[in-house]
Amino acid sequence: MTKTIRSLERGLQALKALHATPISSLHDIYEQTRIPKPTLLRILLTLEQSGLVSRRLADGRYRISSGLTRLGRKRDRYDRVAETAAPVLDRLCQKVSWPSDFMVPAGDHLEIRESSRTHSPFMIYVNKDRIGTPVNWLLSAVGRAYLAYCPESERKKVIALLRKSDRPENWLAKDPARLDAILSETKKRGYGLRDQTFAGGAYGTQSPDGLAGIAVPLLDRGRVHGVINIIWPKPARTVEEIVTQCLPSLQAAAAEIVNSLRKRPNMT
Amino acid sequence: MTKTIRSLERGLQALKALHATPISSLHDIYEQTRIPKPTLLRILLTLEQSGLVSRRLADGRYRISSGLTRLGRKRDRYDRVAETAAPVLDRLCQKVSWPSDFMVPAGDHLEIRESSRTHSPFMIYVNKDRIGTPVNWLLSAVGRAYLAYCPESERKKVIALLRKSDRPENWLAKDPARLDAILSETKKRGYGLRDQTFAGGAYGTQSPDGLAGIAVPLLDRGRVHGVINIIWPKPARTVEEIVTQCLPSLQAAAAEIVNSLRKRPNMT
DNA sequence: ACGGCCGTTTCACCACGTGGAACGCTGGAT
DNA sequence: ATCCAGCGTTCCACGTGGTGAAACGGCCGT
Numbered sequence: 001m002t003k004t005i006r007s008l009e010r011g012l013q014a015l016k017a018l019h020a021t022p023i024s025s026l027h028d029i030y031e032q033t034r035i036p037k038p039t040l041l042r043i044l045l046t047l048e049q050s051g052l053v054s055r056r057l058a059d060g061r062y063r064i065s066s067g068l069t070r071l072g073r074k075r076d077r078y079d080r081v082a083e084t085a086a087p088v089l090d091r092l093c094q095k096v097s098w099p100s101d102f103m104v105p106a107g108d109h110l111e112i113r114e115s116s117r118t119h120s121p122f123m124i125y126v127n128k129d130r131i132g133t134p135v136n137w138l139l140s141a142v143g144r145a146y147l148a149y150c151p152e153s154e155r156k157k158v159i160a161l162l163r164k165s166d167r168p169e170n171w172l173a174k175d176p177a178r179l180d181a182i183l184s185e186t187k188k189r190g191y192g193l194r195d196q197t198f199a200g201g202a203y204g205t206q207s208p209d210g211l212a213g214i215a216v217p218l219l220d221r222g223r224v225h226g227v228i229n230i231i232w233p234k235p236a237r238t239v240e241e242i243v244t245q246c247l248p249s250l251q252a253a254a255a256e257i258v259n260s261l262r263k264r265p266n267m268t
Numbered sequence: 269m270t271k272t273i274r275s276l277e278r279g280l281q282a283l284k285a286l287h288a289t290p291i292s293s294l295h296d297i298y299e300q301t302r303i304p305k306p307t308l309l310r311i312l313l314t315l316e317q318s319g320l321v322s323r324r325l326a327d328g329r330y331r332i333s334s335g336l337t338r339l340g341r342k343r344d345r346y347d348r349v350a351e352t353a354a355p356v357l358d359r360l361c362q363k364v365s366w367p368s369d370f371m372v373p374a375g376d377h378l379e380i381r382e383s384s385r386t387h388s389p390f391m392i393y394v395n396k397d398r399i400g401t402p403v404n405w406l407l408s409a410v411g412r413a414y415l416a417y418c419p420e421s422e423r424k425k426v427i428a429l430l431r432k433s434d435r436p437e438n439w440l441a442k443d444p445a446r447l448d449a450i451l452s453e454t455k456k457r458g459y460g461l462r463d464q465t466f467a468g469g470a471y472g473t474q475s476p477d478g479l480a481g482i483a484v485p486l487l488d489r490g491r492v493h494g495v496i497n498i499i500w501p502k503p504a505r506t507v508e509e510i511v512t513q514c515l516p517s518l519q520a521a522a523a524e525i526v527n528s529l530r531k532r533p534n535m536t
Numbered sequence: 537a538c539g540g541c542c543g544t545t546t547c548a549c550c551a552c553g554t555g556g557a558a559c560g561c562t563g564g565a566t
Numbered sequence: 567a568t569c570c571a572g573c574g575t576t577c578c579a580c581g582t583g584g585t586g587a588a589a590c591g592g593c594c595g596t
Contacts, residue, residue: 004314005584007553008279012318027573036555041575046272050280060574068336273553275584295542304586309544328543538596545590552584559576566569 010035014043018053018064022079025061057086058115058131078104081218081225082114085257089116089228092253096230096246097122100253101129103142104226108161108170109134110143113226122232129209136198137162138172138179142227145192145215148183150224155183169198191216191247192227193239210234214242216250220258228254278303282311286321286332290347293329325354326383326399346372349486349493350382353525357384357496360521364498364514365390368521369397371410372494376429376438377402378411381494390500397477404466405430406440406447410495413460413483416451418492423451437466459484459515460495461507478502482510484518488526496522 010033017032018024026044030037044062047053052065066080085102093099099120103110112133137143137158147155162173172179172195186192192215199209215229230246278301285300286292294312298305312330315321320333334348353370361367367388371378380401405411405426415423430441440447440463454460460483467476483497498514 003310003583004317005275005279005310006582007273007275007584008311008314009318011273011276011279012315012320016318025573026575030573037574038555038576039553042271042273042553043276046276047280049272050277050284052280271552274551275553293542294544298542305543306545306586307584310584539594540596541592541594543590543592546588547586549585550581550583553582554578554580556579557577559574561574562572564569564571566567 010039011043011046014040015047015052015064015068018062019068022064023056023061025059029062054083054086056082056114056131057090057119058112058117060118078113078226081257081261084261085114085218085226085228088253088257088260089114090119092116092230092249093119096249098230098232098242098246100228100230100250101142102226102228103135103146105146105158106134108165109137110140110146110227111135117231122236136169139169139195139198141192141194141213141215142229143192144182144186145217145229146224146227148186148192149217149219151222154224191243191250192229212237212239212242214239214247214250216247216254218254218258218261220261225258225261228257278307279311279314282308283315283320283332283336286330287336290332291324291329293327297330322351322354324350324382324399325358325387326380326385328386346381346494349525349529352529353382353486353494353496356521356525356528357382358387360384360498360517361387364517366498366500366510366514368496368498368518369410370494370496371403371414373414373426374402376433377405378408378414378495379403385499390504404437407437407463407466409460409462409481409483410497411460412450412454413485413497414492414495416454416460417485417487419490422492459511459518460497480505480507480510482507482515482518484515484522486522486526486529488529493526493529496525 013033014029014035017029020032021028024032026037026040029035029040029044033040035043044053048055048062052068054063054065055061056063063079063083066083081104082102089100089102093116097120099115099117099122101112101117102114104113112129112131112135115129115131117129135142137147147158159173159176159179162170165173172182194213210233211231212234213229213231215227217227218225228250230242230250232242281301282297282303285297288300289296292300294305294308297303297308297312301308303311312321316323316330320336322331322333323329324331331347331351334351349372350370357368357370361384365388367383367385367390369380369385370382372381380397380399380403383397383399385397403410405415415426427441427444427447430438433441440450462481467478478501479499480502481497481499483495485495486493496518498510498518500510
């Protein structure tokens, strides 16, 4: 009578826990499985090297590979993109030292879905900017890059939505002429920049983030899968310095992400 | 520096081999992975108990759970049904002792997709009737059960196709009146029976299989997912005996298969 | 009747999986 | 500024459980 392999059973158990909760901290998985954490760590490392699991750059949480969740769970299409972007943003961060975010539309704002901020040697981890943090459409570098390159129908929908808003950070939606000028300038320039009046975070906030950034879209045959940026403390560099030093790398990263998105719906 | 877990790695390796070749013998998997067979046996038993892999009744080959192949591989919709049917047919066979087949349409014939023939205590494994063996539409019990219950559009397509055929076993397609009578009688009766002139196997074969059978459809809201039957050596029992002894169990099995088909697109 | 192939069982060895303990970091509370 | 709680990670000694060569047995083709 053949017996089963315990270590394999437990590995699959961990995989199933991740299937039930597609993004989990080590502790989350521990709670579900009651497998001791050191053992879980080895299991997850093994799953990661087998390509079934990856880790989120921003907070180190474990993420089940998008190929395994097709059934049952409802995850939006951006999860695949975030997963694909993670290793590319990691390498980008190692190359240019400044960190990046990956951001996607979320109704009347964008939100952070992945980030290499915690991996940058220069920038302290800013507690406020976690996964899911909302970012303004019209004043941020990422929002402008997105709108400048996305299909017209999508742009119109976003602007129509923002026009209904009374918040001061959305006023620009009520000035189509100026907005169009800004977006066409962005497109000509090739990357998005913050509005000069915009200090980051909530509009008119008492704690501006003190950051500057440049942003490019993940452009795939007219479709935009999201935006990635490079950010730095405003006093440290001028935009011009970053553009010459980092923009090509940022654009290459965007191209690489889009490229591997096209191939990769396989189990490794 | 944490290390990975070898046994888990190998388990996943076997799983990937099955992903590449969704139905494989132990030897097939051995060829791909070069993991010793005794170890593979333990791995596959573990995967099976975790619900990721199941075994085909007919020949014991390993079959990756349909939930894991959604991406990449092209398998037809009947694979899921076969997988669901297997354990039910196994239990049915243990209960009534006579074996069953699960059959599905395949162009101008039906074919065997699953079978408990090897699990029956009474019937010798007949070498010719393997997975994939073609079965006649109009003379067999299974073909008649299928046509009697499937949607009219589907029935018409099949008959139109068979009318083009010159083979003697398809002649009935050219006699709509008689065929309609046979099918409506089948529907009234509730199960399919072989034509009296039909000896099994290829029409006019020198080696009739000497079997008799009754067949019922897997009927799901007007849709037919295939047919299951019970077969026995003709001399051993009369149709009437089998109908009273086994038909209710056969119908219950069909209902159970359809039922679990509806729920089950999950990872266990 | 025979031989080869494939699946399965056995068993003794010792790598390897295991988990308690201890460390370090971060964030929140006081 | 200080402390504490919670989480992730590393270390290491123990002994279990994974391992695979060898042997067995059943089926298939000849």
